[in-house]
Amino acid sequence: MRFLYSLLTLSVLAAPGAFAQVTTPTDSTTTTAPAPGLKQPRKSAFAPSDKPSFIPVPIAFYQQETGFAAGAAILPVWRFGTDTTVRKSNARLIAWFSQEKQSTIQLTHTIFTPGEKLFLSGELSRYDQKLFYYGVGNDNREDAESDLEFKLIVFDEKVMPRIAPNLFVGLRYRLTSLTDITAPGTARDGGTNFFLRDNFRISPASGRIR
Structure with missing residues (x-):
C-alpha cells in the first residue's frame, strides 16, 4: 500500500509539471525564416482598406434619342500608400x-x-450618338424635329506637379475630334432634314459635311 501511495503522490506531483510545459507560451519574438528559394511577399502599394475594387455595376436608362440602353460601369476608389493625409484617387469606366x-x-x-x-x-471618350435637331434660333417648331448623327472622340489630360501645399500647377492638353456628321431622313413634317436647311456646308445628296 505504501508503494501504491508513493506512485499516486508521484503522479500528482508530475501532472502539474506536465501541464505547465503544455501551457507555457512560446516566445513571441521568434520568427520563421522563409524556405530556401522562396521570395518574400511583395509589399502592397495600398492600405488594406484603400484597395481599389473593379467589380462592374450594371446600368440601364432610356432617352428619346437613344431608346433603351444598357451597359456597365466600373468605379474604383483608392489611395496610394498608407499615408491617410494623401487624398484618394478615383476612376470611372462606362460603356453602353x-x-x-x-x-x-x-x-x-x-x-x-x-x-x-x-x-x-x-x-x-468615344461617342457614336444621335441628337434631335430643331433648327437655329428661338422660334422652332416641334414638327421640325430631324435626326443628326455624329461620332466624337475626346482626349483631355491635366498633369500638375505640386509646387506648394495644396497648390498644383501644370499643363493641360485637349483633343476633340468630331467626324461622320450625317443628317439622315426627313424632318417630322415630311420635308428636308432641318439640319440640311440651316447648314449650307451639308451636302443634301449624302447628308455629310462637304
Missing part, C-alpha cells in the same frame, strides 16, 4: 449600347500620386 445602335465608352480619372507630388486628371 442602345437599341438605336448608339454607343459610348468613357474613361475619366482623378489621381493623386504618393505624397501628392503629382495630380493627374482627364478623360478619354
Whole structure:
C-alpha cells in the first residue's frame, strides 16, 4: 500500500509539471525564416482598406434619342500608400449600347500620386450618338424635329506637379475630334432634314459635311 501511495503522490506531483510545459507560451519574438528559394511577399502599394475594387455595376436608362440602353460601369476608389493625409484617387469606366445602335465608352480619372507630388486628371471618350435637331434660333417648331448623327472622340489630360501645399500647377492638353456628321431622313413634317436647311456646308445628296 505504501508503494501504491508513493506512485499516486508521484503522479500528482508530475501532472502539474506536465501541464505547465503544455501551457507555457512560446516566445513571441521568434520568427520563421522563409524556405530556401522562396521570395518574400511583395509589399502592397495600398492600405488594406484603400484597395481599389473593379467589380462592374450594371446600368440601364432610356432617352428619346437613344431608346433603351444598357451597359456597365466600373468605379474604383483608392489611395496610394498608407499615408491617410494623401487624398484618394478615383476612376470611372462606362460603356453602353442602345437599341438605336448608339454607343459610348468613357474613361475619366482623378489621381493623386504618393505624397501628392503629382495630380493627374482627364478623360478619354468615344461617342457614336444621335441628337434631335430643331433648327437655329428661338422660334422652332416641334414638327421640325430631324435626326443628326455624329461620332466624337475626346482626349483631355491635366498633369500638375505640386509646387506648394495644396497648390498644383501644370499643363493641360485637349483633343476633340468630331467626324461622320450625317443628317439622315426627313424632318417630322415630311420635308428636308432641318439640319440640311440651316447648314449650307451639308451636302443634301449624302447628308455629310462637304
